[in-house]
Amino acid sequence: MKMKAPVAFKGTVNGLYLAIESSVDFEVLIDHLKQILEKSADFYKGSNIIGCKGQQMSYAEKYQLETIIQSYGIGVDSLERIDEPQKSSAVLSDEPKSIEKEVVIEKEVVVEKEVVVEKEVVVEKAVMQSDTKFVYGTMRSGKGVEFSGNVIVLGDVNPGSEIIAGGNVIVIGKLLGFVHAGAYGDDEAFVVANYLAPTQIRISRYISVPPKDENRTVNRLTEKASVSNGVIKIESIH
Amino acid sequence: MGESIVITSGKGGVGKTTTTANIGAALAMEGKSVCVIDADIGLRNLDIVLGLENRIVYDIVDVVTGVCRIKQALIKDKRFPNLFLLPAAQTKDKNAVTPEQMKELVEDLKKTHDFILVDCPAGIEQGFKNAIAGADRAIVVTTPEVSAVRDADRIIGLLEASEIHDPRLIVNRLRVDMVKRGDMMNVEDITDILAVDLIGVVPDDEEVVMSTNRGEPAVFKDNALSGMAFRNISKRIMGEDVEFLEFDVQESFFEKLKKAFSFGK
Incomplete structure (x- = not known):
């Protein structure tokens, strides 16, 4: 062949x-x-x-x-992928499922119809969970992480370092560096950090620079950044 | 068997060479046998700061290429029989030495000296790699400026990648008056970002500039605050537990006065 x-x-x-x-x-x-x-x-x-x-x-x-x-x-015009429905965009989400999922469903159809839906959810969950990269320790200036799934950092992300993730980014520590979540066009991606003050934050194709607020050091709340109505919003998750 | 310590910063001009010279001199004053190595090949400065420029015969490149023996290249400081300098070559560049050669050299020197201090060049290229090659420990020098702190952060990351863990931090050229006004980063801001242990804070001091120009490290001056800071750092390197200096002498005096008055009322 x-x-x-x-x-x-x-x-x-x-x-x-x-x-x-x-x-x-x-x-x-x-x-x-x-x-x-x-x-x-x-x-x-x-x-x-x-x-x-x-x-x-x-x-x-x-x-x-x-x-x-x-x-x-x-x-x-674009080099975005056109073969797979993107989880993010509501318009496309009604399109048929990707091939792997279909295979799973077909197999199960023979057994019982009720189980099918559950199985699909399990597969999706499993994929989401395994698709996570853990970074242990502080990310210092000059360190970069690029990963197609989620990224979880157990430590601080210092200025001068960068995280590019296809999925969500979670930082158990201070996030002061550059972060890009949903880098392959996932608008639903979010960024969570114990102290969220990145140099620049990108989610999918949206870019934002957090305002310089000196008083913010006082209330260190865990915050979440996500896209809503075409802008990146930061809110406390409590 | 001695211990090798690299003094590095990433950014240039933060005081690596001055720090090396002063700590080296202070350790020698404590009776330790110290060898300071200038790894900044092509831009040698350590000899000038130590006032030994006119006594250079052989340099580090001569040693690693076998032109001379280590002993021939070492310059003995007349003020302290325990302090030796291995000068850098001025007419070569950083590629004249390899990390392997550096490692071997430092291992040899460790046999005859208590402390080997390596003055690292600025940057993260070949010169940096050479300087850290033989180091057991590292001291990172920074100044209270965001750019210097950023570079120090990068350097700490690179040191960790090279298996040199737990570096110590010197905050150099701190201006207490500016910190008080809130115009300069304070020590806590810096340690908060870098997350490494502090080994000393050196105040901005005219004495350092003057003594550097004269080729006499500031530690020789008994009354200089910066010299005292360097002496304390050298004690901490030797494992002694020394309290950090209080720089706000004037302020505390006024505060005492104030307190005395308020008590009187």
Whole structure:
């Protein structure tokens, strides 16, 4: 069997998308993309990329891809994933479930219909729980953590350090550094810290800089930051 | 078998070299055999601060490349027969020495001295890696400025990554009057962020500038507050439990006066 190409351009009614093979090394992907573009950039010229399917990519990687594609004269509207419904957006949440979940459901259908729903919830919960990275100890300036799931820090997050998480971020300590929750576009992601005063906070595509409030050191309440109505709101969780 | 201590900060100009010279001199005054190593190859300063510039024959690069023996390169401080300096090379750069060579050198020196103090260059590149290579302990110097504290934080992280745990902190150039006015970070603010143990606070003192220019460490001056602070730090390094200095001498005097009056009423 011929091996699947690490990356390919595919067309839909709305425009082109990038089909990226999962578990492909990013370097390999870039190399292959350049080869394709060298050969057939003229063919794709003038069209727009509307998204990508397959492997999940970080912001830095998306930016790199975007720069390369644009340098060949092809427009990039978005490199967000279009194959999986994002938990966050209410509009998309009614779309069919992803393939893995469907498999589970199909198996169970044979046994009993009632169990199916429960099973699905359990699977989802299990995934959410296992998808957590623990960071032990203080994160000092220059330390960075990037993880596709949730990140929990047992210690302080000092200024100059950064956390980029696909899911939620919880800090059992002071959060003074840079934090980005829901980095792959999850608007429902939140950030919780015993003392929430990050240099900059991002949730999904929203960016906010907490106000400098000198008095805040007095009441050290555990606070939660989340997106509501398109802005990042900080509130006490008690 | 001696102990090696690297004195580092990340940011430049916070007083690493001055601190090294003063602690080295203070430890020597206590009767310890001390060797101070200038790891800032290409920008050597420690010899100037110690006033030993004109006596350099061989340097650290000569030692590690086998041009001379360690003993030949060590400069003995005439004021203290216990204090030795291993100067940096001025015409080479940081890559002239490798961490492995540094480690070997420090191990050799530990056999003959009680304390090896390594003056680390600013930055986190090759020079830093060389300087920390042979260190058993670390002292991080910072000043009460956000940029210096940020860099110190980074340095502590890098030290931990290099298996040098539990570094000690010196807050240098603290201006008590400014802290009182709330215009300068106080020591608690700094230790709160860095979360490491304090080993000393050195006040901002004109005496340090003058003595540095003369090539005489401030610890020689009995009446200088900064010299006293450095002497206390050296005692703490030796394991003695010394109280932290009270800098607000004037203020406390007035407060005492005030109290006396209020009692009188």
